[in-house]
Amino acid sequence: MDRVLGVVQGGTAGPPAYGFEVGYVEPGGSELRRPLTDAWAVRFEDSAPVRGFKSYKGQRHLPGLWWSATVGGHIGYESWLERDHVMLLDFDPTVVGVSSQPFWLFWASEKGKGISHAPDYFARRDDGSAVVVDCRPVDRRKTRDWAKFEATQSACDQVGWEFRLVGAPDAIVVRNVRWLAGYRHPRHRLEPVASALRDVFAEPRPLASGATEVGDLVSVLPVLFHLLWLHDLAVDVSVPLHAESLVSPEAVR
Structure with a gap:
């Protein structure tokens, strides 16, 4: 699988100058926003999606719900690529929890511009470690996407999560x-x-x-x-x- 190597293509704003915040929805429905360093232990695998999965006539992506044997319920996806990867997470015997669109990641560029990004998946392993997954075909990774992927990599590094940027699986x-x-x-x-x-x-x-x-x-x-x-x-x-x-x-x- 592909992985961000810490290089932003095109030189646009990457990791923040002032730190990350995360916004997420608790199982009870409450919306919270707090510094990432204060939220590293949150069970994001139990979080509700922070944004909906839109469906409309003529759209290029095909959203849907995957019934996960791991969690015993449905997990959303926005494309067949995401469906394939949530299926592979479901098949992974080390994964014990998965959520889609688990949180918003907020940061500011060096010029003070606010930026946000919602990764596609958060997965918890049976040893307590975590992995954050972004799905994007290799030929559709634009300059602005690379900036967000690098920032997400940096945020994950700060709290000890693995970050995966994945394209089409085998x-x-x-x-x-x-x-x-x-x-x-x-x-x-x-x-x-x-x-x-x-x-x-x-x-x-x-x-x-x-x-x-x-x-x-x-x-x-x-x-x-x-x-x-x-x-x-x-x-x-x-x-x-x-x-x-x-x-x-x-x-x-």
Whole structure:
């Protein structure tokens, strides 16, 4: 994935001269604005979006809602690119919370001009660390965008968050994860099929032959795909998923 390297293209205003502030919406609906350094411990993964997802006739972007198995609810997106990345965050076994448009970041340029930016996603990992994500195709990153991305990088550095500026993800990974996502809902975790699949794949073996050993593929495969989504079992999603794909026990993280 792409990442801002601290260079603003075009020489426009980047990080602030006077510090950052953040504006966000608490779970109860209260709107707050405070210095970033006072808000580093806020659970932004639980924040409501600070701005809406507009939909209108003829728009180029396709907004929508992604049902997240991680949070058990919907997360908004403004484009298919954002949808793909929130799906990948949902698939990441280290991520325990995600929110979209989590906060406004406010700062002033050296000339005193007020600037604001709302990153696309905030994700919390199971070790307590956090990542802030901005999604923008490489060919659509304008000079003014680079300034805001560099400022967001600087803000994240100040509070110990990772910042990612991402473009189009790997197409094969997206196709595989999108397929598994069709089975992400807990209703697909059926016993005793799930336990039988874990036993069968205690040692690596091809997907179809292992599933056939458990029972009828029509009833077994949805459970297997759910276990792969959960990372209870592992498969290489960087290559096309097929009947001979090697399924293994849960990968060590």
